[in-house]
Amino acid sequence: MMSLLLPLAVLCPLAASIIVFLSAGRLSARAVGGVACGGVGLAALSAIMLATGLLAGPPGGVVHAQLWEWVRVSGFSADIVFTLDRISMVMILVVTVVGLLIHVYAARYMADDPGIARFFGCMTLFVAAMLVLVLASDLLCLFIGWEGVGLCSYLLIGFWHDDPANTAAARKAFFMTRIGDTALLCGLLLLATQAGSLRIEPILAATMAGLVPSFTLIAAASFVLVGALAKSAQIPFQTWLPDAMAGPTPTSALIHAATMVTAGIYLIARLHVLFAAAPVVMAVMAVTGALTLLVAACTALVQSDLKRILAWSTISQLGYMFLALGCGAWQAALFHLMTHACFKALLFLAAGAIIMRLGHEQDIFRMGGLRRTMPGLGVAFVAGASALAGLPVVTAGFYSKEMILAGVWGSRFMTPLSAHVLWATGLLGAFLTALYIFRCVFIVFAGEGKGAVSGGTPRLMAVPLACLTFLALFGGIIEMPDVIAPVHLFTALLSPSGHPSPMHEPGWTVLAGAIVPLAGLAVAWVLWGRTPAVMREMPQQAAIIRLARPGHGMDVLYDHIFVQPLRLLVWLTRRDVPDRLVAQAGWLTRSASIALAKTRKDILDTVARRTAIMTAEGSLLLGWMQNGRVRWYAGWVAGGLCVALAVVMLS
Template sequence: MAEILLPLLVLCPLAASLLVFLSAGRMGARAIGTVACAGVGISAVASIILSVMLLSGPVAGGLQVTLWPWMRVAGLSADIAFTLDRISMVMVLVVTIVGLLIHVYAAGYMRDDPGIARFFGCMTLFVAAMLVLVLASDLLCLFIGWEGVGLCSYLLIGFWYDDPANTAAARKAFYMTRMGDVALLCGLLLLACATGSLRIGTVLASVADGRLPASGVNVAAAFILVGALAKSAQIPFQAWLPDAMAGPTPTSALIHAATMVAAGVYLIARVHDLFAMAAPVMALTAVLGALTLLMGACTALVQSDLKRILAWSTISQLGYMFLVLGCGVWQAALFHLMTHAFFKALLFLTAGAVIMRAGHEQDIFRLGGLRRAMPGLTAAFVAGASALAGLPLVTAGFYSKEMILSGVWHVHFGLAREWTLSGHPLWGIALLGAFLTALYIFRCVFIVFCGKAGTRAAGRTSRLMGIPLVCLSVLSLFGGVIEMPDTLPSLHLFSALLNPGTPLSHADEPVWLVLAGALAPLAGLGVAWVLWGRPSPVMREIPGQAGVIRPARTGRGMDVLYDRVFVQPFRLLAWLTRLDIPGHAITGTGRLTRAANAGILGARAGLLEMLAIRATGTARWAGHLPGLFQNGRVRWYAAWIAGGLCAGLAMAVLS
């Protein structure tokens, strides 16, 4: 049965995408939404059935189907094959179930858009590409899905292409993620040359057996890390994600919150054995994750656009995942990936409904008092905000962040034989990030839904859009109870699911560690209430919008850096190429050479002519000289003979 259901996971959304594309203009909005939701829905049902089959089978087993051999060349083989194991199962369930809820929401959100067929065609094609990425048992097949989600992301970000800003954002995302894709391809080619295969199991076995030298492992891991950083919008590739909010809100929820940006996290978790052998790359991953989560939280704190706040929040939360991946606790990264998909999709979809009913107003300072006009949306947004902040015990985000904080606290990086780096400083950054997360998200809650009324709300949220919000609210609040720290009622279902028999547990974990993780978001909530939540708030905007705050708020600081470091030098090179300065230099050199050659030829001709004239004159004079002696005078002849005889006798006597 697995031989049928595994390909069906990909074929259903792919067939729905083709059907919607080919029938554009012939189907109504409701029919298009129904076809798209049916395609993703069948994949969701199939994923649940396959998960039950996998969990009921052998512990170390997996479901695998080889569709066809792709290439067979000397020293390398590649197949189009799918594998469902416990790691890919988590991602498949997230992609299909969350994707289905977002598609149902989008059917109501996009029903009046004239490009609805193009939208759902790209959305279902994205789901198919994401499933290829997740299920691929060969790294080359994974790269196909990797490129597929990048293409669909470009099409969906620039969906409303009439606005030049949207097309610019799409190009920006495409170019920046392509830089990472090139690095990823370099890493895959390096592994292919070293192991003779790109099958994930074969590559990891070769690494474990020591067939790759340490330098090769480090270089390959570094290349893969660059690809993951670009796809997941981590430092220094984070600038594309906030601009990607130009696309429709369901696009933001599906691609830039729940699935595509998590592809980098999944890739590193998928080849975690390779990264475990590259200690310097692991340390770099953790440091970049810590810096990104702190930078994203600080930037979100000064944003005024509702969707950009959530975008920077996504960057920050992905930083948590990279931090714990660098610490080697990849189970915690996947757990937070799952809970993040729940509450961030909920926040984006709720924000989309709020923006739609507020006349497409996204500035939080022009909104306000919406809890009276939108009590249901307020409850959904507060549920998502609470999960994002990680409020203790009552939200899924608390348990996943607690798992991250615990993993970071206990890690030690062995960078050299006698040099180890403790994870305690990184734990402090993560705890500060938890405080800032609660601060900026509840700043948004208090300004938008409480206080003085701003933009007037109109209309009602349709039931088709409301059902996914209810489901995601339940998952955001209760989806994390499958993994609890040991200081609470010990429950490790998620880590036991990924590593049967060896669940991730820290029995010696101090109680104050859990208390610190619980108090940090509560402190952030309290400060946010004091500053923005009271009837007479202390502040409305962050003071001092000049200086360092302004680049952070506009998000253009990194763009300026990229412009100075990459764009301007490239433009200078293009300008030099357009002017063809090397061509002009070569032409000028040729002209100078021809002129010098002509001068040398002229000088040689003049010298030869002068020498010829002088030689002729000398010969004429030499010919005239004997004539002077032959003048016919006998006395002169006798005198010359006598003089010559005297000269000869003198020379004879002297010698």
């Protein structure tokens, strides 16, 4: 039964996508939304049934569903096989349940858009591709899902393609993630040469048995890491995600907050045995995550666009997950992935409702006083902001972020001092997170109203917001620090034995993790919450603020290092400059050859002519001297003797 539900979970959204695409223009907006929500809803129901069956079995139970053999050549094979274990179970629940809530919201949000069939076709296709990625037991099959979500992301970012800025953002996301996809493919090929297969289980078994050479292992892990960094928008690939906010808000909530950008996290967590055998790569991963969470948090602090603030927030939270993965706390990374999907989807959907009721205004400084005109949305947004900031005890974000900090503190990252430095970096990131998100809350919801508010929030949009609010507040109680309550359901779920290994963490670190977000909230209230506020916008004078405000600092750097040289090369190629240079070189060579030949001919002619003249004149002179007269000969002899005597006397 469960082996039949696995492909069914993928088939339902795929079938909905095909139906919606083929019936474009023939179904009403309500019918299109119903088909899309029905397909994803059936996938969510299948995921819940699969999770129930898996949890009812033994702790290490795994469900396989082999569909067909794809490739088999000498020394290599690849199959289309779906596998459900505890890790993939968590992911399919996140993808389908959160995806269903977002689809229900989008059915009303996009109801008046003429391209609603194309929108839901891409959305449901994305869910199907994401499920293929998560359930694949073969890395080549996983790569199909990986490319599928990239294609759907491109189509959805550029959904409103009439605006050139949207198509440019779609191309940017496509190109930057293709760099990572190429690196990932190189890593998969390296692994295939050693294991003879891309099945995940044999690869991990060969790694644990030491059958993969160290250099190959490090190179393959490095390539896979680059692919994950690009897909999850980490340094140096982070610039595509804020521009991806050009797509519809449900797209931002589903693809760029809850699922696609977490594909890199899932891949590394799935291959954590491989990365554990390459500690150098894990160190790079941890440092990259720490730098990303700080850089993105600082950038979010100076943004004025509501959706871009949330986009940079997503990059920062993904940095937390990479920090945890680099320190070996992959369970903590998956736990934060789950809670982040709930509260970030809530924030994006609430932001979309706010923007829609304000006439598509996204500048937070043109908002204000919305707590009186949008009290329900205010509650939902504050709940999501509190979970993002990790306010203690009452939010899911606190427990998942605390689990990451505990894992970093207790890790064996290079040296204990290095682990403690990374822990302090994560704590600083928690302070900055609370600071920038409550800056947004106070500017948007406090103070005096600045814009005209129209309409209300439809019930079809309010129900998903209510469900996500509940998950953002209470979804983290399944895993708590021992100093609060010895609840470890999530780690027990992911543990092969069903019994989590104890994690010893000093009580003061938990207290620090609770105080720091509150300190960030307090500073945000002092600066932006009081009336009158101490500060509205950040100072304009500093160059770093001017670069960070639009988030274009890295774009400027990349433009000078990569884009402009490539544009010069394209300009040279389009105008056949190399061909012209070759032609000019040929012309110069021919001209020089002709000039050299002419010069050589002139010199030889001159030498020959002069030689003939000198020979003729010499003949005349000799003829004049040899005239047959004896006295002339005697005179020449006497003159010669005199010259000879003079030379002898002088020497």
